[in-house]
Structure formats: C-alpha cells, structure tokens
Amino acid sequence: MNTNNRGELPAGRSFSLFGRRSFCGALLASVVFWFIKKSAALAHHSREGTPASANHDPQPIVSLGGDVPLVRIDLIEGTSEAYRTKVGEIVYQTLVDVLKVPEHDHFHVITEHPKGGLPFDRNYLGIHRSDACIFFQITLLSGRSVELKQSFYKTLVDRLHEEVKLRKEDAFINLVEVPKENWSFGNGEAQYVTTVS
Structure with missing residues (x-):
C-alpha cells in the first residue's frame, strides 16, 4: 500500500504510522494468543488420548476382580x-x-x-x-x-x-x-x- 510522508492513503484518507503499528501489534498479539491456546489444547488432548502402552510407566496386565470363588x-x-x-x-x-x-x-x-x-x-x-x-x-x-x-x-x-x-x-x-x-x-x-x- 502506497502512502506519502504524512501517512496519507491514495484516496486522501490518512492512516498514521502510530495507528498502523498499533493495529499490527494487536493482530500479532491475537495470533500469538491463539497459537498458545491451540498448543495447550493439543497437548491436553494428547495426554488424554495416549494409549496406556505408550506410557513410560509399566502397566500391569492384571485386571483385578472380586474375591469369593x-x-x-x-x-x-x-x-x-x-x-x-x-x-x-x-x-x-x-x-x-x-x-x-x-x-x-x-x-x-x-x-x-x-x-x-x-x-x-x-x-x-x-x-x-x-x-x-x-x-x-x-x-x-x-x-x-x-x-x-x-x-x-x-x-x-x-x-x-x-x-x-x-x-x-x-x-x-x-x-x-x-x-x-x-x-x-x-x-x-x-x-x-x-x-x-
């Protein structure tokens, strides 16, 4: 997008450098926040959906039932x-x-x-x-x-x-x-x- 030294747009509308920087900063912050939130959700899903065999802790093959035969x-x-x-x-x-x-x-x-x-x-x-x-x-x-x-x-x-x-x-x-x-x-x-x- 072309602007002059005062930050004016071709149609005569002005858009200050400070305004552009604020907008870009807010956009970047939103993307970073979304990425962090998505990563946390994926990590939680991975923990919940991991089969027992993938766990490093040994899983017993014994499934205990009751007593009294x-x-x-x-x-x-x-x-x-x-x-x-x-x-x-x-x-x-x-x-x-x-x-x-x-x-x-x-x-x-x-x-x-x-x-x-x-x-x-x-x-x-x-x-x-x-x-x-x-x-x-x-x-x-x-x-x-x-x-x-x-x-x-x-x-x-x-x-x-x-x-x-x-x-x-x-x-x-x-x-x-x-x-x-x-x-x-x-x-x-x-x-x-x-x-x-």
Whole structure:
C-alpha cells in the first residue's frame, strides 16, 4: 500500500504510522494468543488420548476382580479321599497365588460320579481325555483380565500334573463370572450389596 510522508492513503484518507503499528501489534498479539491456546489444547488432548502402552510407566496386565470363588470339582468315581483333598488344595492355593483371592476363602463342592453320570467328548478340539478327566467350574466375581485367566489355567494344570500326576489333557476348567449381587453367604442377605436406605 502506497502512502506519502504524512501517512496519507491514495484516496486522501490518512492512516498514521502510530495507528498502523498499533493495529499490527494487536493482530500479532491475537495470533500469538491463539497459537498458545491451540498448543495447550493439543497437548491436553494428547495426554488424554495416549494409549496406556505408550506410557513410560509399566502397566500391569492384571485386571483385578472380586474375591469369593465357589469351586465345583467333578470327576469319575474311584479316586481316594486323599487324592480328592489334594486336588482341592491345589485349586485353592492357585486361586490365592494367581487370582489373589484372600486366604480362608475356601468353598468347594467335590463330587464323584459313576462313569455313565459324567459323559463328555473324549476328543473335542483334538484333546484326548481319559476317565481321569476332572471338571473344574469356578464361579467368581467378574473383572479379571484375559491374561490373568490364562495364567491361572496354565498354573493350575502345571501344578496338578506335577503334584498328583494328572495328565494336562485331563483338566477341564470353566470360569463363571457373576456380579456381586449374585452372592448370599447366609441369613438371606446379599452381603456384597450396599444397602440404600
């Protein structure tokens, strides 16, 4: 834009040097303010949207659930009481060690069945099961991670194999997750549910 020494515009309108400088300064300040605000917003968004794996702090794979498992153990009749007791102890200790249930949280139902009373597929998924197959159904509060469950399966089967010589193919495990209001430990009350007055 062309002006004369007095800052006059070609159309005869005047625009002082001081006025131009003030306008440019205000414009520059607005741009700087916008840039700072935008940068702060982007930084906040980045922090909020960063996946846990990108954090420098190690993230545990454990997703803790609740306590109080109810364990059902079913097997074909013919085993000794000592054997069944040992199997129950191994399950209990693995629950404490891996799923972190509290000690003395020990509720098991161990049932023997006649061979015809416990039918199962002997080769489902290519896993050969024998008459020694044991079925473990564990009901517990929901919330454990997939990784933790996988660790529990492996640890339990390894211990059963080492301590009672159960073939790894003969351990059938089923976890049943339920919400906390599905438990009553006596007196007809839901002890895990907070009463709302």
